[in-house]
Amino acid sequence: METPITGKMFQQKSYFQYIQSSDGDENEPQYQDKFGMLSGFTSISCGETILSNVKPCSSKGTRNVGAVEKPLKAEEKNKSADISKQKEQCVVPCDVQAKILRGEKHYMCRNLQNSLVEYARSTKKLVRNMMDDQQSSLDYLSNQVNELMNRILLLNAEVLRKHLDPVSYKAVQSHGLDCTHIKDTVGSVSKTPTGLYIIHPEGSNYPFEVLCDMDFQGGGWTVIQKRTDGIIPFQRPWSEYLDGFGDLSGEFWLGLRKIFHIVNQKATSFSLYVDLESENDKHAYASYNGFWIEDEACSFKIHLGRYSGNAGDAFRGYRKEDNQNSMPFSTFDVDNDGCRPKCTIKDQPVKSCSNFSDNTGWWFNQCGLANLNGVHRYTGRFLATGIHWDTWTANNKPVKIKSVSMKIRRTYTPYFH
Structure with missing residues (x-):
């Protein structure tokens, strides 16, 4: 009967405990090969887990363990180098980016202020022109109304005058x-x-x-x-x-x-x-x-x-x-x-x-x-x-x-x- 392997997870490394099978001897070669392949600490990124059913190995299992461990160590070394490189690249650009953002913010605020001032001036001029146009229109309409009223008065007076006795x-x-x-x-x-x-x-x-x-x-x-x-x-x-x-x-x-x-x-x-x-x-x-x-x-x-x-x-x-x-x-x-x-x-x-x-x-x-x-x-x-x-x-x-x-x-x- 095969026994599942469970792993206790840490920040960057996983430590695996070996749990003895109920129907075998841990000193048997097949289990040694099996567990030896997973023994020790493994460089695994956070959040990853390995859960698998371990099958019995052949008598050639010892050679297989060595072949697996070498790529794992090389991969772990490459990952460590990449992480260090990323950390070094992050420090300087962040400071520069903060300065750039502050400059851009100041530039945008200044442009916004100038735009608001110009908008206020344009709006004031527009309102003044509209008021002048409205006043001119009102004066024109007032003159037209007065002229019409005068014409009505003239017509009324003419009618009355024609009805007077001219003798x-x-x-x-x-x-x-x-x-x-x-x-x-x-x-x-x-x-x-x-x-x-x-x-x-x-x-x-x-x-x-x-x-x-x-x-x-x-x-x-x-x-x-x-x-x-x-x-x-x-x-x-x-x-x-x-x-x-x-x-x-x-x-x-x-x-x-x-x-x-x-x-x-x-x-x-x-x-x-x-x-x-x-x-x-x-x-x-x-x-x-x-x-x-x-x-x-x-x-x-x-x-x-x-x-x-x-x-x-x-x-x-x-x-x-x-x-x-x-x-x-x-x-x-x-x-x-x-x-x-x-x-x-x-x-x-x-x-x-x-x-x-x-x-x-x-x-x-x-x-x-x-x-x-x-x-x-x-x-x-x-x-x-x-x-x-x-x-x-x-x-x-x-x-x-x-x-x-x-x-x-x-x-x-x-x-x-």
Whole structure:
């Protein structure tokens, strides 16, 4: 009966015990050969075990043991040499590798930091550009909305105007020098209603139609400008401000040449009355007991007498640069204002007051506190672009103006001549 061989395992070597068979003598040659082949210490790597059934050997078993032991010893020697070589090779590369890893880590951290900084800068620039684009889009949309609202208001006002009774605004074929002269001549015979009349002032080469207010403060007023609903745009070139534009039964500008001929008649002087109405239906006025303008060669410079009223003297303003008295008329294509070469409005450089006022015409200085030809109900950034009379205030802010009219009447007593 054959007996299994068991081995007790150690770290690198195995020691084998010989266990006697129950049916044999350990001194027999067959067992000596058998056990002699496995006797002693064997170089076996960790974890390996040898479990086998040992068969009886022949009488030649002794020679077989020697043949096996020699290769085992050579193999054990080679393995020991390989292990020593591996240990020697491991020491130096590990230190170098640690240094390389530290350098690579530092390099990667530095690159990561630079990348984060660059990313933050790019993100900030991108956000700023997006905000600028959004603001531009909002401004554009706001302007579009305002334009559409203005068009709706114009259409509504036009519809209402067409439904008004036009009888009282038909021109009356009664000639006079101006509305005051018509009132004094025709009015002495019959009642002269407010409406359209034909006048032919002294010095004028042709007659023209005007709106006469025969009801306000005794009548005789020639209306030279009127704003009510924004139907008529006042963004006009010099040529149109010369001859006038609009509808005498609605909004209009009479024309600088016509105004010049009316107020420069012999032995006359005229007063100016400015009637203002706010968006909440409040009224205010500014009156000047003298008013005349120079001829076209002098760009129709305006001259005003003494002020009275409750709207404040916006023509003269508070500062020297506000004073529009004695200033020539300006439009976007004929610039006669006081911005030479430029002036500053609300921290914004302005080269042309007409351009700043949305291409409307007026007697600008730098640019001044009054412009009754501004954009009707302007909703943009600068209130000075719209109709404004900045000496009329409420809660320390200029009042927003809904409608305005400018009218002149003889005073009979020459003021400037």
